[in-house]
């Protein structure tokens with residue numbers, strides 16, 4: 205940067221401005237669209253509903269309405285069990301802005317039985333250092349009167365006591 | 379240079395708010411339609427390029443989510459512009475000129491209904507001296523209109539006629555959002571909105587999407603009886619600072635038009651991306667269009683203005699007329715930025 | 730499938746940005762905080778306000794900061810009947826390109842005529858109304874007002 209030549213009145217100013225604040229806020233209305241609305245409305249009824257691609261037969265949850273492989277609408281709805289397999293996970297040890305969980309906690313990818321894409325949720329009721337790939341887990345729902353169209357209707361997943369899943373059953377999702 | 383053509387075009391029925399569908403659900407049928415009209419399956423597409431803006435829905439990298447509409451698995455060759463998808467056509471055209479693709483899919487989508495588009499578009503301006511004023515695009519276009527009125531470049535009556543003609547033309551366009559049997563006097567009888575602009579002088583707020591398929595050389599001839607050949611395409615940009623620009627003309631459009639060869643032959647049809655009525659007059663002058671050119675037979679952006687998509691729609695509207703044989707040579711224009719800051723001009727021809 | 734009951738939710742995005750100014754915009758902001766306005770001299774001798782780091786024609790680095798007046802002439806304007814959230818005024822006002830005394834390139838700001846559109850005209854003279862508290866921001870100029878308004 206070349207040297208700037210200032211007029212007299214600016215030459216001896218104490219603490220010239222070097223940084224400005226430019227805060228901005230924009231308000232939106234998030235529109236969930238059909239597929240996400242179907243999924244969340246089912247969650248409010250304590251149900252998990254995925255959608256199956258008519259071409260590749262994969263079951264997506266939460267559904268986005270379109271198969272990312274084939275680019276076709278996924279209209280067939282599939283009622284899903286509330287149990288699945290941990291395909292991967294991380295242990296969160298660091299505080300960050302907006303975080304509500306007590307540390308440490310485990311975020312995991314959970315492949316619900318009968319689906320082809322894992323869902324992200326929390327694992328609790330087990331020490332963080334015992335969570336592992338292949339662990340079988342089940343959803344723990346909030347009390348019925350607190351159910352709503354949000355994934356927070358599931359408080360977390362917890363081990364359901366079944367033996368670990370065979371790696372072959374989830375190898376396509378790691 | 380390779381011969382490259384638009385061989386198919388599809389768009390949504392544009393609306394103030396498409397509430398039933400999220401972005402990908404709105405886009406997917408349009409992509410499917412464009413591919414079907416091209417007579418191909420998606421595995422023949424060598425390159426996909428899109429245009430959209432994250433600020434519309436308030437989601438960073440939102441274009442990644444809409445890729446589901448094209449089925450990007452196994453991995454595809456893809457690119458995205460944070461601009462009108464007309465510039466995605468330009469990128470695809472360059473890639474095809476390089477011989478890297480024979481068939482390309484280009485799409486754009488804009489869903490303005492989740493937010494406040496006038497406020498959101500202030501974020502494209504200088505962050506130090508303009509963003510804090512929340513100088514919105516309608517207010518800035520109205521300043522441009524006043525300059526054009528003060529200098530006699532346009533008249534209030536001519537602006538009203540542009541608006542009324544657009545509404546009348548849109549009556550034949552099933553995809554248009556606004557339409558009606560309107561006369562200039564009807565427009566002039568309304569109250570100003572942001573003076574000197576009336577509501578009819580301003581594009582509506584729109585949700586919509588569009589897609590085209592490009593094909594090169596013999597592939598285009600094989601797939602389409604009468605491809606809309608891109609005979610010239612160019613885009614030019616002016617400084618962002620409004621004060622240093624002459625807002626009453628469009629120097630960037632004039633240069634792009636010369637580079638694209640607009641004046642090399644008669645123009646049957648021109649689709650100009652003018653979100654404000656005075657801008658159509660400024661653009662027509664910069665392009666050197668005469669009375670023998672039908673301007674915005676679709677109704678133009680004044681009758682449907684899906685952000686980041688309306689420029690691509692202009693290309694599609696001209697291409698469609700060439701493909702169906704109702705036009706031999708046409709010009710499509712797209713704009714971006716405040717007060718026609720950046721302009722793309724494309725000449726399309728039948729054989 | 731039957732149409733689902735569609736879900737909508739508020740989604741607020743806040744950008745708490747703070748930006749470094751660099752010396753040129755910094756000089757402009759410093760002057761505003763001190764209650765006056767500066768521009769810069771372009772390669773062709775024009776005085777540009779607000780100042781820019783690089784010449785809009787030649788892209789050469791600009792270095793000469795010059796003081797301009799805090800009053801000037803309206804080059805063009807629009808009338809905002811219904812101000813939006815964030816606009817400088819919450820009653821009808823003008824956005825205007827204003828060529829300040831000593832400047833060759835107009836700058837954008839708001840003009841307050843007390844809500845009276847008839848008081849606005851191209852070519853009219855306006856003067857900056859300074860904010861009571863200034864921190865180095867374009868908003869240190871609250872708005873412009875017709876010269877002699879008070």
Ligand SMILES: [Zn+2]
Nearest residue numbers: 257260271274
């Ligand atoms: Zn599939």
